[in-house]
Amino acid sequence: MANVPWAEVCEKFQAALALSRVELHKNPEKEPYKSKYSARALLEEVKALLGPAPEDEDERPEAEDGPGAGDHALGLPAEVVEPEGPVAQRAVRLAVIEFHLGVNHIDTEELSAGEEHLVKCLRLLRRYRLSHDCISLCIQAQNNLGILWSEREEIETAQAYLESSEALYNQYMKEVGSPPLDPTERFLPEEEKLTEQERSKRTT
Structure with missing residues (x-):
């Protein structure tokens, strides 16, 4: 990561989230997506500060990324692998940014x-x-892809993403079961992260 204080990176991310939540009617009439574009610019800044994605993940052929690709039915992972170490942690933080960029672009059509x-x-x-750290983000991404494909009237693809999401959730609850990490916690100072009890309240 570039030589920028982590607190500053977190501030940029939180500012992007705040801009993303601005209701469209609060933007200028001729610029209904002004806040979305501002949020996007901040997210791109954070992405640049985090540095490049791990090569093995960034260069994976897109054909392998559909629901269920490369695994058994519905793309369920065979085991729980926690994102340990700086490379894995960076990959997960980049995934959070990619998710919010994806939602941002969908919001702007x-x-x-x-x-x-x-x-x-x-x-x-x-x-x-x-993993406990990634399950929530993965489910949200698959759900958004399911909705996106349904809007294209590609019902089979949409259904595959949504079914994969549901199956992944069921497997997580069976094998892990603890309240998952909120993806935005990746950009919170340690002292502001939710406790296990607070996460449990959010998921009930």
Whole structure:
């Protein structure tokens, strides 16, 4: 990561989230997506500060990234792999950024770009998607892809993503079961992260 204080990176991310939540009618009439574009610029800044994705994940052929690709039915991982070490941690943080960039592009009606970012998110999480740290983000990305494909009236593809998401959730609850990490916690100072009890309240 570039020589920038981590607190500053977190501030940029939180500012992007705040801008993303601005209601469209609060933007200038001729620039309804002004806040979305501002949020996107901040997310791109954070992405650049985090540095490049791990090569083995970034260069994976896109054909391998569909729901169920490369694994048994519905793409369920065979085991829980935690994202340990700086390379894995960076991959997960980049996945959070790719997810929010994907949602941002979908919100501005740029579906192809949104799809690309969401697929990148899943690619970065592929190895860790059943972990406590990544399950929530993976499910959200798959759900958003399911909705995106349904809007294109590609019902089979949409259904595959949604079914994969549901199956992954069921497997996580069976094998792990603890309240998952909120993806945005990746950009919170340690003292502000949620406790296990607070996470449990959010998921009930």
